[in-house]
Amino acid sequence: MIRSSKLVRSAALGGLGLTGLGLSAPACAQDGEWVTKLDVVLAASAVESDEALAPAADGLMASGLITVEREDTFDNGFTLGWRFAGRYERDAPSRPAFAGALGGCPAANPACPAIGGLSPVSPATGIAAGGATLDEEGFATLETAAVSLLTPWGEGVLGVDAGVASRLDARAPNVLRRVSVLSTGLDPTGISVVRARNDVTGSSAKVSYMSPRWLGLRVGASYTPEANMRSADFDPEAGGPGRVGAELENVWEGAVSFARQFAEQDLRVRAAVTYSSADSGAGVPAFGGYEAWGAGLELEHGEWTGGVRWLSSNNAWEAGSGDYEAWEAGLVYQAVGWRMGVEAGWAEDDLAVTEGASWLIGAAWDLNEHVNLGVGWAASETDIPVPAGPGLSHINARNDGLLVELSVRN
Numbered sequence: 001m002i003r004s005s006k007l008v009r010s011a012a013l014g015g016l017g018l019t020g021l022g023l024s025a026p027a028c029a030q031d032g033e034w035v036t037k038l039d040v041v042l043a044a045s046a047v048e049s050d051e052a053l054a055p056a057a058d059g060l061m062a063s064g065l066i067t068v069e070r071e072d073t074f075d076n077g078f079t080l081g082w083r084f085a086g087r088y089e090r091d092a093p094s095r096p097a098f099a100g101a102l103g104g105c106p107a108a109n110p111a112c113p114a115i116g117g118l119s120p121v122s123p124a125t126g127i128a129a130g131g132a133t134l135d136e137e138g139f140a141t142l143e144t145a146a147v148s149l150l151t152p153w154g155e156g157v158l159g160v161d162a163g164v165a166s167r168l169d170a171r172a173p174n175v176l177r178r179v180s181v182l183s184t185g186l187d188p189t190g191i192s193v194v195r196a197r198n199d200v201t202g203s204s205a206k207v208s209y210m211s212p213r214w215l216g217l218r219v220g221a222s223y224t225p226e227a228n229m230r231s232a233d234f235d236p237e238a239g240g241p242g243r244v245g246a247e248l249e250n251v252w253e254g255a256v257s258f259a260r261q262f263a264e265q266d267l268r269v270r271a272a273v274t275y276s277s278a279d280s281g282a283g284v285p286a287f288g289g290y291e292a293w294g295a296g297l298e299l300e301h302g303e304w305t306g307g308v309r310w311l312s313s314n315n316a317w318e319a320g321s322g323d324y325e326a327w328e329a330g331l332v333y334q335a336v337g338w339r340m341g342v343e344a345g346w347a348e349d350d351l352a353v354t355e356g357a358s359w360l361i362g363a364a365w366d367l368n369e370h371v372n373l374g375v376g377w378a379a380s381e382t383d384i385p386v387p388a389g390p391g392l393s394h395i396n397a398r399n400d401g402l403l404v405e406l407s408v409r410n
Contacts, residue, residue, distance in 0.1 A: 032072035038410045039065045041178040045188035047378065047401030053103050054384055054397035056190040057092035063178045063186060063232065064088045065143070079150040083161075089232040090138035092190035097141075097230055098183075099126030099238035100134045102191065102354055103384030105392065115286050115319075118244040122351050123227075123278075123290055124313040124324045125195045126235045129352045129385050131242030141232050143203055157208040160229060164208050164220030165198040165274035168255035170296030172307040172330030175341045176374040177407040181358035182328045182345045183309075184233040189380035189399040193356040194345030195234075196311040196326040198274040198294030201251050202236050204229040216260040224251040227278070246287040246316040251278040268300040278316070286319035306331045315351045322351035338365045353392070356382030364405070374405040 041063045049056035069083040094100050105119060119130035146159030172182065179186045183197040201224040210220035227236035227248040239245045255274045262269070274294040280287040292313035299306050306329075313324045325348050332341030340363035348355040362376025379400035386393050 032070050034068060034070045036410075037067040037069075039407070041186070041405060041407045043179050043186050043188065043403060043405045045378070045401055045403040047188050047190075047399050047403070049190070049399045051384075051395060051397040053386070053395070054191045054382065054399065055092070055094050056399040056401070057186075057188045060090070061092070061179070061186045061188065062088070062090045062138070067144070077152060081148040081150065083144050083146055083148070085142075085144035086140065087143050087232045088138060088140045089186075091186050091232075092188070093135045093137060094133055095187060095190050096134060096136040096139060097126065097235040097238070098187075098195060098233060099235040101128050101131045101243065102193070102352065102382065103129055103386055103395075105129040105353060105385040105387065115244055115284055119242055120286065120317065120322075120351055121238050121243050121245040122324055122349055123200050123236070123246045123248055123316050124292065124311070125193065125349065125352070126238030127193060127349065127352045127354065128238075128243045129354070132240055134240065141203070141230055143231055152212065154209055154211045157210075160203050160205050161208070162203060163199060163201055163206055163222035163224065163251075163253040164210055164255045165222070165253040165276050165294065167208075168210065168218060168220050168257040168272055169198065169274055169294065169309070170257070170270045170272040170298045170307060171197075171309045172328045172343060173298075173305045173332045173341065174330065175332060175339070175343050175360055175362045176364055176376060176405050177372060179360070179374070179376070179378070179403055179405045180343065181360045181378050181380055182343055187380075188378050188401070188403045189358065191356065191382045191384075191397055191399050192345075192358040192380045193349060193352075193354050193382055194326050194328060194347040194358050196294065196309045196328040196345065196347075198253075198276055198292055198311050199234060200236055200248055200276060200278065200290065200292070201227040201253070202229055202231040202234040204236060213259065216258050218257045218259070220255045220257075222253040224253075225249060226281075227251055244284060245282065246290065247281040248278040248290055248316065249281040251276065251290075266302055270298040272296050280316050287316050288318035290314065290316035303334050304331070305334065315349070317351050324349045324351065338363065340364075353385040353394075354382060356380060362403075370409055372407040374407070376403050376405070377401070378403055
């Protein structure tokens with residue numbers, strides 16, 4: 001078997017070959033320049049939390065993203081792109097990058113899913129039913145460091161970047177810029193378990209290919225030797241005291257995307273089906289091969305945008321029932337300078353022994369071309385496991401409250 005280090009080296013050499021192909025073109029249009037983008041979001045919330053095992057976000061949440069990118073177009077029509085992005089994030093301290101422990105399900109309890117004294121972590125979400133509670137004030141991540149080559153035959157990407165199952169996905173629209181109770185963003189409730197994004201690698205180093213769009217259809221594939229790099233919205237190596245993860249490797253992602261504009265009906269349609277599979281490198285017999293299917297649909301008509309997204313995963317768990325399933329939906333009305341809408345989702349995780357639903361309703365206004373102000377109400381209701389003598393019980397935790405989001409872009 002080829003080791004991961006050799007695969008990374010081969011991918012790197014392949015990427016250098018792609019880069020060299022672009023640079024060997026007869027001439028380069030010298031209009032490429034480095035562009036820097038900055039996006040800062042501050043969010044304050046007054047969310048009530050009744051359960052000590054399910055704390056809401058405390059204090060000020062924040063997200064700062066800086067992106068540096070450049071594109072050079074050659075006379076042969078090839079475009080060579082460079083993109084680097086880093087983010088600072090302060091989410092709910094108990095749930096950074098969506099991961100963490102919900103509830104209290106000690107390994108000594110035979111009703112809890114445990115492996116040799118450890119609680120397993122869902123590779124689809126990073127959530128575990130037990131283990132030490134996290135308390136992280138803020139962290140910085142490398143979100144992107146990739147080179148791409150766009151040609152008439154498709155686009156190749158090498159480096160730290162999202163995979164095709166995420167890039168070609170169709171999804172429900174978010175109401176606000178960064179605050180959300182669904183797959184990505186800052187979660188003021190601190191207990192959302194809804195993550196319908198078919199992505200178990202985050203920004204881990206990978207190689208991807210996406211075809212041109214033919215008659216509305218586009219296909220793509222990604223390969224990630226090892227899912228080991230944390231991003232602001234997902235931690236593929238989530239773990240810690242009292243927990244153990246699947247340590248996914250040899251991750252393959254595939255996606256089929258359809259997008260079409262129907263001008264006469266003023267309707268834009270986007271749909272996608274995604275798939276991912278991986279091996280478990282944990283060396284724990286209870287973990288095995290990972291497999292997940294996802295699907296999404298977006299519709300845009302006039303000022304209205306709506307969408308749904310679904311994910312079904314086996315959580316790489318072979319020691320019994322351990323599946324994860326999630327749904328997301330959203331509806332947004334957008335006019336010049338403002339938008340309003342609602343987003344909602346549901347998920348059930350047999351491995352983490354949780355089930356929950358979340359929703360957010362809000363509105364946002366562009367104060368000017370650089371500043372946006374949003375307000376909303378967020379709520380999450382989650383059944384979390386707790387020990388009950390020799391058995392297992394659940395408590396219903398509900399965190400909800402008002403939030404204010406301020407976004408500044410250059």
